[in-house]
Amino acid sequence: MIIGDPISRVLYVDLSRKRFWVKDRSELFEKYIGGVGAGIHLLMEECPQGIDPLAPQNPIILAVGQLNGFFPIASKTVALFKSPHTGNLGESYAGGRSAIALRMAGYGAMVVKGASDLPLYLVVTEDGVEFRDASVIWGTSSSYTVGRVIREREAGAGVRTIMRIGVAGEKLVTYSCVVTETYRHFGRLGLGAVFGSKKLKAILISGRRSLKPVDYKLYREVYQKIFKALTDSGIMKKYHDIGTAMNILPLNELGGLPIQNLTSTRFEDAEALSGEAFAQNHLGRRVACAHCPVSCIHIAALREPYVHEPYFYKTRMICYDYEPIYALGTMLGIGSREGVLKVIDEVERLGLDAISTGVALAWATEAMQCGLVGEGETGGLKLNWGDYKAYVKAIQMLAFRETPLFNALACGVDYASSVYGGREFALAFGGNEMPGYHTGPSAHLGFLVGARHSHLDAAGYSLDQRLLKSGEEASAGKIVEELFQEETWRQILSSLIVCFFGRGVYSPVTVCRALKVLGYQLTPADLEKLGREILKRKFEFKFREGFSFKKLRIPERIFQTPSPHGKLSREFMEEALKLYEEKVKALLGNL
Amino acid sequence: MSQRGPSRRLEVVDVDLCVGCQCCMFACNRRFGEAGLLKSAIHVRSAGGFERGLIVQVCRACLDPPCARACPVDALKVRKAGGVTLQPAKCIGCGNCVEACTVGAIFWDGEAGKPIICVYCGYCVEFCPYIVIKLEPLREEVS
Missing domain, CATH: 1.10.599.10 (Aldehyde Ferredoxin Oxidoreductase Protein, subunit A, domain 3)
Structure with missing residues (x-):
């Protein structure tokens, strides 16, 4: 490890007492090279055995590793916590600018403990932490707006990350996510609910610094080689060109693409939902995580007229990938790209994990079809394969935990099926x-x-x-x-x-x-x-x-x-x- | 690499091709043998959220640069064909140049207490995967 590398600094934040301090943890970052290696030790130390994941004692560990900031595509941050979704190990990764921001702010990890009495967001720089009142943005219906408000108020454009939760996180939906840079997520296992339980609306981290390698000549040489392999060799072509949505057609052809709660594996509208079709008809912008030349982030531009105002249109920019198209498209039998994009957008706005949401709604649809639940349980909403408008409504009801059924579904299919039956088609593994x-x-x-x-x-x-x-x-x-x-x-x-x-x-x-x-x-x-x-x-x-x-x-x-x-x-x-x-x-x- | 030196400047070819990877910024910093972003003379940020695209801030090599006019100690030497060269020994670190730059293309090296100004070397260009930026001959030579 480089002597004096600030990666050994761990920033501790106590939300209950609104205090922070920094500890040197060189031994962890030297031996375990950072990231999940260092993070799992911090989680072991900080998370008391057997606690309720939504209790203030549950820590949030955010960690980066030795290569972040040094080499391209070392672009991820790990979050470790006790998962409110599975009641066990919570481990989730996000890119965007999160990893570079934390590394450039001069920390290897951040440990957030306790819970605030009033809604807060944190501003983290190399000087430490500022606690900001978030009571006005608590309850804001769209995670996009939360990002916009904080972006306008705070410094560091270009060298910062803004991690935030949506309504689903506030309502403690056990698979709510944390959104960063609008289109990347700590998606799985419910980090959003842990933020919500702490009244933590967002964390902004920013920093600009320089790090001295031990061997500069070797640094340039190894950097060039890795960069060239990432940009020239064709290894990254799949992620680069069409993006992960490239997988739709081959998996459909293979018979491995789950359709309508895995009642089949071949979808008649697979062509329409293919990565190729999304690119041809909707791709509006390509974006990359910081320090990654691949730019796998594909954003669709969806232009829609306003119904009551002639000649007024809005254009929504919606990020798509293989997993959201599967979970919120094929799993729900939605064959129209516009429909899928609208469902994805609702999930983004409210801050849910796309995979868990899609699988939960797929289970609910089948449960409704076989009479385990009826309109009494859904507040009059009928769920039918392909009816994306009903699914948009269902997602809202889920995030706000309306009706006992959606309240149960907000804890995942394992839980909902333990209440209503339908275990055999509740598609969760280890609770996820x-x-x-x-x-x-x-x-x-x-x-x-x-x-x-x-x-x-x-x-x-x-x-x-x-x-x-x-x-x-x-x-x-x-x-x-x-x-x-x-x-x-x-x-x-x-x-x-x-x-x-x-x-x-x-x-x-x-x-x-x-x-x-x-x-x-x-x-x-x-x-x-x-x-x-x-x-x-x-x-x-x-x-x-x-x-x-x-x-x-x-x-x-x-x-x-x-x-x-x-x-x-x-x-x-x-x-x-x-x-x-x-x-x-x-x-x-x-x- | 394209020809470097005082008769060149960086040109933003098409900002809509920019994906915000910031590989140019990391490249600029590596010129000093270091990893990171502190010493980068080029800056990429979103135009108010990634959904709205990106902004690339880099020195335009002005013919009559306001940064040079704002410098109280003549530390910024105006190049014949446009742009400036920083003479660090003269610079007192007042930061006036940063304020004076209309396009915000002068950055601050907090470690050194001096401005960071593009030297038009074109190293960043080699690491832009989408040809958003390129080295261009200065105006005189174009005409």
Whole structure:
């Protein structure tokens, strides 16, 4: 680690007492290279065992890693907290300008504790923290407006991040998100509700500084090589050209795209919702995270007339990606791009996680179809596949927790189905709603066993597709081995913190060279060992908070609807689950 | 790399191509052997939220630069074909130049207590993935 690098500084903020202080934590940032590696230790220290995630004691940890600010596409911040959605490990990442702002403000991490009596937002600079009254913007119906108000009032344009919550966060919807730079999110696992429980409307962080590498010559050389690979080599083409929405057509063709609550996997309107069609008809602007040349952020321009004012139009700029198109499009049977964009926009305005919201509404639609809930429970609203206007209304009712049904749905499908029934088609894994991949056993196993129950823990969807291509009949043991290896390696990328879209460029050898610029002498084997240690700490936290492999529920629906690997077998999944549990036990030393 | 030196200036070709990645800013800072943003002479920010696009602030190499006129100690030497060269030994760090620049293209190095002014080297251009900026010959040579 560079001597004197401000990354070792951790900023502690106590919202109850409106105080802040800085501690040097060089030992954490040296050994664990920052990000999730350092963050999980801070979470262990700061989060008392067994607390209610919405209690003031639940800390919010925001951390960056050694490579942020130094190398391109090291553009992410990790948030760690106890999740109000799963009651266990909360781990979520966002890009935008968040990582660069925190690093340039001269901190490696921020720990926000306590709860305020009145709504606040924080302004964080290298000089510390200012506490600002947010009572006027508390309750503002759109997260866009919150950003606009703070942007106008505060300094630091260009070198700041503004993380904020919407109404859903204020109302403690357990999967409400934190929006940053309008279009990026700490999306999953309910960080928005933790902000809301602390009466914390927003955090602005800004800073401009310079950091001295240990070896400047090597810095330039390694930088050039990484930059060239990111811009020239074609590795990033998918994210660069059409963006993640590129996945719609191939997944549909493969039969791995979940439709209408995973009752099928092929969508007749897939062409209309393809990344290609969005680009051709709506793409209005491309944006990038700070220090990333890829610009995967695709923003649609949606022009609409005002009904009561002739010749008046508004143009909404709405960000789309694969996951929102899946969750708020194909899962709800919406075949029109305009419809999908309007639903996505409502989710943005209110500050919800797109995936959980879509899966929750898909469950509600099916529950209504089979008579588990009726108009009495929805306040007269009828939910039918494809009816995007009803879904926009439903999203509002969900965010405001109107009617007992939407109030229950505001805690996710696991909870709602425990009240109303329909467990077999409640698509959640470890309490977290399913991402858009019904590609085979690896994807689902990954959702179940991944530390944060996300497709990004170990990318099982990718393994499924590779196995399909090679025609190999993989055993449960092989799948478990591959997922475990991948999740271990991803702890390193998540500590640096490099965006996973850059994983093809940041090989272990490249990471070692990049870290050498900062004075580290590490080998790929050292990184692997470190990855295992970080993953171990995460599971220690999970077990401490009551996680158990035995308690994991596999929704029956995934065995009913065929995947590209055919109908999945419960026996196979259970065998794989058992093997994974053994691996984790070995990792923990037979805990 | 394009030809550097006093007869060139940076031109913003098309700001609507800018995605706000700020790779130009990081490149400018690396000229000094350092990572980060403090010493960047080019600045990219949103035009009031990313939905409204971006603004690129960089020295336009004015023929009669207001920054030079505002300098009380003649630390900013006007180049023959436009733009200025900072003579750091003369600069007293008053910051008048920052205030005087109409387009806000002079920045402040808090560490050194001196302004940061583009030297028209074009290093940033090499790291702009979308050709938003380029090095241009100065006016005299164009005509």
